[in-house]
Amino acid sequence: MDNTTAxxxxxLLVRRDDLSTAELADAPVPQVRDGEAWLRVDRVGLTANNVTYAALGDSFRYWEFFPSPRAGWGIVPLWGFGDVVASRVEGIETGSRYYGYFPSASHLLxxxxxxxxxxxxxxxxxxVSLPRPYNAYALTTGDIAYEAGRExxxxxxxxxxxxxxxxxDWLVDNTFLGAKTVVLSSASSKTAYGAAHLLKGQGCEVVGLTSPRNLAFTEGLGCYDRVLTYEDVSRLPRTPTLYADFAGDEQLSARLGARLGDxxxxxxxxxITNQEPAPAGTLAETGPAMFFAPDQMRKRIGDWGREGLDHRFADAWREFLPVAEGWVDIGHSSGPQSLKRVWHEVQSGRTSPRTGHIITP
Ligand SMILES: NC(=O)c1ccc[n+]([C@@H]2O[C@H](COP(=O)([O-])OP(=O)(O)OC[C@H]3O[C@@H](n4cnc5c(N)ncnc54)[C@H](OP(=O)(O)O)[C@@H]3O)[C@@H](O)[C@H]2O)c1
Known part of the structure; x- marks a missing residue:
């Protein structure tokens, strides 16, 4: 096994108290020791979700995955593929490719x-004490979901x-908690429209709320029964409603409450696409509950077993992917300066919802 790292x-370091400040910094190349592997980050995506990791970096421990060498600064986690360039681990081969959680950086040890x-x-x-799903790395040759042409x-x-x-699944499983309408904010986001796609035709009206500049895009998706701008909350149907809040905008929540009451x-x-986390502790104690996907996963593993859940997810994924392919224009870029530029673009909210940023650092 090779342990050279030429x-x-x-x-890419981001100021924890001001996410609009980012700097590239050289890092030492480690000598790979027994039991370690050194991966080159090859292809990562950057969406509002990664900005949320940073906004919740302290309270949800996202800063701890990739410790920053500089106090007060953090390394934002990204999802993507990395290639092994040096390994001193039995079974981890140089040149093999893994999908998982990577730093905003050139490499990961x-x-x-x-x-x-x-x-x-x-x-x-x-x-080791961080949530398990983020610590799993899938070898492309052993991953049934992997398709080389669709990385x-x-x-x-x-x-x-x-x-x-x-x-x-949680909404359908709980008969929408008695609601006849489900409202999703930041409806132009990939996570929201993925949910809307799955909810369409399930017995509840699905309404998307978005900003005026993203109205045409969101309407064009065709996965919402109705799309309104944030200014048009007063036009929401007065029926029992469940609000799935992707925006994290307290004023918007208040206006929704005023419109709908009981x-x-x-x-x-x-x-929290608006990047305003509730002050620590207040959300759980006084405000609405946070949706935590692993809770529903655990419930379904109990109902269906792990394989049953994976198969249902795989079916939904296979059905969604060709649809989503038509909703996104992939924007490729490469190099450290590109990663920094895309960070600023996504963090400031300038990215069009049609653009999916993919970077080769
Ligand atoms: N709980 C979980 O486990 C979980 C998992 C995945 C994602 N999420 C969350 O879902 C949200 C959407 O993530 P995504 O990656 O799907 O987003 P995305 O596709 O990058 O969504 C972009 C949309 O978010 C809104 N937005 C982006 N930047 C903004 C800014 N600076 N200020 C205000 N609005 C902004 C805009 O939508 P509008 O104009 O329509 O508002 C924009 O079109 C994130 O907060 C993410 O963390 C949570």
Whole structure:
């Protein structure tokens, strides 16, 4: 096994208290030791979800996955593919390709555990107490979901579609908690429209709320029964309603409450595209519940078994992918400056919902 690492290495650092400030910084290239592998980050996606990881970096421990060398700054996690460039782990071959959670950086050093033909679990001490799904790396040759020609769609949609799928499933499983209408904000986001796609025709009216500039795009998707702009909350139907909040905009929630009163039967926070996390503790204690996909996953593993859940997800994914392919224009870019530029673009909300950013760092 090879342990040479001739590459240079760098990180994109983001100020934790001001996500609009980002800097590229050289990083030391480590000597790969026994039990370690060094991966080059090859292809990652960047959407509002990654900005949310940063906005919730402290409270949800997202900053802990890839520790920053500089105090007050963080390395934002991204989903994507990486190639092994050096390995001193039995079963991890140089040149093999893995899908998983990667840093905004050129490389990642891992300490793999439970290595088999399907992948490995990252077991570096700083990651063992972090949520398990983020520590799993899937070997492309052992992953039934992998399609070489669709890596971009995989990177962009797959982590988001798990949440779309579990949210839609939770709603149907609970008969929409008595609601006749489901309202989703940030309706132009991939996670929201994935859920809307799954909810269409399930017995509830699905209404999308979006900003005026994204109205035409969101209407064009055809997965919402009705699309309104944020200004048009007063036109929401006065029927029992469940609000799935992807925007995290407190004023919008208040206007929805004012319009619907007791007809607002339930509210669940799925995202915070507005990047304003509720002050620590307040959400759970006084505000609406946070939707936590692993809770519904656990419930369904109990109902269907892990394989049953995976098969149902795979069926939904196979059906969704060709549809979603028509909803996104992939924008490719490469190099550290591109990663920094795309970070600024997505973080500032300038990206069109039609664009899916894929970067080769
Ligand atoms: N709970 C979970 O497990 C989970 C899992 C996946 C995703 N999510 C969350 O779902 C949300 C959407 O993520 P995504 O990756 O699907 O998003 P995306 O496809 O990148 O969505 C982009 C949309 O978000 C809104 N937006 C983006 N930047 C904004 C900004 N700076 N200010 C205000 N609005 C902005 C705009 O929608 P509008 O104009 O329509 O508002 C924009 O079209 C994120 O908050 C993400 O963290 C949660």
């Amino acid at each position: 590459d240079t290495s760098w990180n 891992v300490r793999p555990d439970r290595v088999d033909e399907r992948g490995f679990r990252e077991a570096s001490p700083h990651r 971009d769609l995989h990177v962009l949609f797959r982590p988001l579609f798990w949440t779309s799928f579990m949210l839609a 007809l607002l039967v339930h509210q669940v926070v799925v995202g």
